Amino acid sequence: MAELKVNEAIQQPVSQPVNIKKNTPITEFWRKFKRQKLALGAGVFVVLLFILGIIGPFIAPYGAAEFDYDHILEGPSAQHWAGTDAYGRDIFSRIIIGTRISLFISILSVLLGAVGGTVLGLISGYYGKWIDNLIMRFCDILFAFPGILLAIGIIAILGPGLGNVVIAISIFSVPMFARIVRSSTLAVKSTVYVEATRSIGAKPRRIIWKHIFPGTVSAIIVNFTMRLGTAILTAASLSFLGLGAQPPSPEWGAMLSGGRDYLNTAPHVTFFPGLAIFLTVLAFNLFGDGLRDALDPKIKD
Amino acid sequence: MLRYFLNRLIGIIPILFFVSIFIFLFVHMIPGDPARLVAGQDASLADVKAVERELGLDKPLTTQYVHFVTNIIQGDLGVSLKTKRPVFDEIAKRFMPTFWLTVWSMGWAVIFGLLIGVISATKRNKWQDYVGMFGAVSGISLPSFWLGLMLIQLFSVNLGWLPTGGLDSWKSYILPSITLGAGVAAVIARFSRSSLMDVLKEDYIRTGRAKGLKENKVVWGHALKNSMIPVVTMTGLQFGFLLGGSIVIETVFSWPGLGRLLIDSVAFRDYPVIQAEMLLFALEFILINLIVDLLYGVLNPQIRYD
Numbered sequence: 372m373a374e375l376k377v378n379e380a381i382q383q384p385v386s387q388p389v390n391i392k393k394n395t396p397i398t399e400f401w402r403k404f405k406r407q408k409l410a411l412g413a414g415v416f417v418v419l420l421f422i423l424g425i426i427g428p429f430i431a432p433y434g435a436a437e438f439d440y441d442h443i444l445e446g447p448s449a450q451h452w453a454g455t456d457a458y459g460r461d462i463f464s465r466i467i468i469g470t471r472i473s474l475f476i477s478i479l480s481v482l483l484g485a486v487g488g489t490v491l492g493l494i495s496g497y498y499g500k501w502i503d504n505l506i507m508r509f510c511d512i513l514f515a516f517p518g519i520l521l522a523i524g525i526i527a528i529l530g531p532g533l534g535n536v537v538i539a540i541s542i543f544s545v546p547m548f549a550r551i552v553r554s555s556t557l558a559v560k561s562t563v564y565v566e567a568t569r570s571i572g573a574k575p576r577r578i579i580w581k582h583i584f585p586g587t588v589s590a591i592i593v594n595f596t597m598r599l600g601t602a603i604l605t606a607a608s609l610s611f612l613g614l615g616a617q618p619p620s621p622e623w624g625a626m627l628s629g630g631r632d633y634l635n636t637a638p639h640v641t642f643f644p645g646l647a648i649f650l651t652v653l654a655f656n657l658f659g660d661g662l663r664d665a666l667d668p669k670i671k672d
Numbered sequence: 673m674l675r676y677f678l679n680r681l682i683g684i685i686p687i688l689f690f691v692s693i694f695i696f697l698f699v700h701m702i703p704g705d706p707a708r709l710v711a712g713q714d715a716s717l718a719d720v721k722a723v724e725r726e727l728g729l730d731k732p733l734t735t736q737y738v739h740f741v742t743n744i745i746q747g748d749l750g751v752s753l754k755t756k757r758p759v760f761d762e763i764a765k766r767f768m769p770t771f772w773l774t775v776w777s778m779g780w781a782v783i784f785g786l787l788i789g790v791i792s793a794t795k796r797n798k799w800q801d802y803v804g805m806f807g808a809v810s811g812i813s814l815p816s817f818w819l820g821l822m823l824i825q826l827f828s829v830n831l832g833w834l835p836t837g838g839l840d841s842w843k844s845y846i847l848p849s850i851t852l853g854a855g856v857a858a859v860i861a862r863f864s865r866s867s868l869m870d871v872l873k874e875d876y877i878r879t880g881r882a883k884g885l886k887e888n889k890v891v892w893g894h895a896l897k898n899s900m901i902p903v904v905t906m907t908g909l910q911f912g913f914l915l916g917g918s919i920v921i922e923t924v925f926s927w928p929g930l931g932r933l934l935i936d937s938v939a940f941r942d943y944p945v946i947q948a949e950m951l952l953f954a955l956e957f958i959l960i961n962l963i964v965d966l967l968y969g970v971l972n973p974q975i976r977y978d
Contacts, residue, residue, distance in 0.1 A: 518916055524698065614938065638829075652814075
């Protein structure tokens with residue numbers, strides 16, 4: 372990674388585009404990223420989702436709990452684009468309103484996991500020795516449980532509910548970030564500029580935050596985006612199993628779960644919330660793939 | 673070779689130890705008194721005390737832990753709070769359906785994943801590659817329970833070809849295993865594509881082409897074998913994903929397996945069963961990782977000397 376930076380510094384005066392003043396890492400990233408049309412499209416979709424997450428409840432044509440018993444389980448029509456559910460609620464509006472829940476849950480849980488994992492990974496990679504051993508064995512234990520199993524175990528202790536879903540997902544995100552940050556830390560730690568900083572007497576805390584952490588950021592960003600998709604899927608799965616969001620919440624997984632009983636007569640009740648989950652996760656994954664190719668080509672899936 | 677095997681075997685002992693502690697403490701992490709939970713909310717104080725003695729909860733933690741491990745080794749996993757039957761029996765009869773479901777899923781996933789991966793790698797940047805890779809990223813993004821419900825809708829409700837759920841005949845395996853395998857197939861496709869593309873850049877591939885070998889022979893005869901080492905590792909690790917995925921899929925298809933037992937147990941707060949299931953899943957996962965590690969040593973002699 373350090374070599375890459377040196378190269379950029381050398382190329383700087385040569386490859387200066389006309390309309391951009393400085394070839395900063397951000398413009399460099401943008402140059403690589405915008406070549407990937409699919410990832411760019413996915414990025415736009417993600418931005419739109421976030422806007423929808425904020426303004427969703429204000430623009431939805433119906434309320435999330437607006438019952439209409441004259442129009443139950445109706446298929447898609449001009450009035451109800453995605454049909455209505457067993458209580459006559461407009462599914463399209465509920466999906467729009469539910470966007471906020473899915474995004475909020477996934478961002479909060481991955482953020483908590485990323486912060487915890489990053490701190491552990493930096494400590495583990497920088498100090499090494501027994502503390503590295505301790506942290507990595509702790510990660511091994513968490514890794515011994517397939518992801519969703521650990522979440523179910525945690526919920527079995529804490530009880531069902533969205534808050535506990537956040538805790539569960541963030542706990543099983545920790546070891547993954549810890550390992551990734553640890554390996555980037557090891558790579559950055561052995562570079563000349565870190566050695567130089569240490570030799571002029573900088574304190575470990577300063578070295579870690581000022582010099583090593585920035586070198587791990589691109590790996591963190593890429594994995595953060597990838598994990599968001601997984602977190603949305605996991606949260607929806609848990610809600611589907613009845614362990615996460617509870618009805619009447621317009622959470623997508625919970626909506627889908629509620630539609631199971633009407634699969635024979637009204638398949639649209641399950642189809643549209645599932646489609647929303649699929650498209651959202653797909654957008655995050657495509658966006659993450661593009662980020663990875665632009666930021667850190669060395670990481671492979 | 674033997675040293676490598678021994679090293680790996682010894683390496684899992686501390687993990688087993690800590691995982692067992694973690695699962696042992698599981699019951700103790702539940703808010704409230706586990707003895708009261710077992711005895712029931714309306715139980716008298718004497719009853720609660722009796723349960724506490726019966727379960728050994730009045731003894732020091734270390735004694736309890738030794739007791740816990742000895743019991744597990746003897747196959748005694750406690751008694752289900754729901755059915756009052758031994759947890760071991762409850763789990764034993766659910767094991768095979770989940771096992772076969774996982775094997776079927778892995779079978780599909782390997783066949784389709786490899787096929788898509790190889791086609792994408794050999795037709796790099798052509799439409800086959802784009803379709804294959806878009807399919808793969810979609811497969812990773814699909815909520816499995818939704819895919820399962822849509823397949824039920826199409827093949828069971830509309831067409832009436834396959835059962836909607838349960839386990840009656842070999843036909844019952846088709847939809848759940850496709851649903852469960854889709855995500856893994858997608859991962860295998862992506863991974864085998866990038867691995868094969870790396871190998872196709874090697875000198876010996878160029879030599880093969882230069883001496884006039886047919887492209888098919890180069891890919892299937894020379895490149896594929898060498899690109900498979902990381903793919904085997906990756907595929908092995910996906911077994912863990914299948915174990916986790918089966919929990920969700922079994923609920924969708926009313927499958928009489930371990931995953932559905934777990935969800936039912938969580939709903940009922942049947943802690944002995946939850947505890948045993950977590951232990952079983954973790955053991956399976958550790959065992960699979962060990963087998964993958966050992967297999968890796970067999971396939972790639974270089975790493976034995978690490």
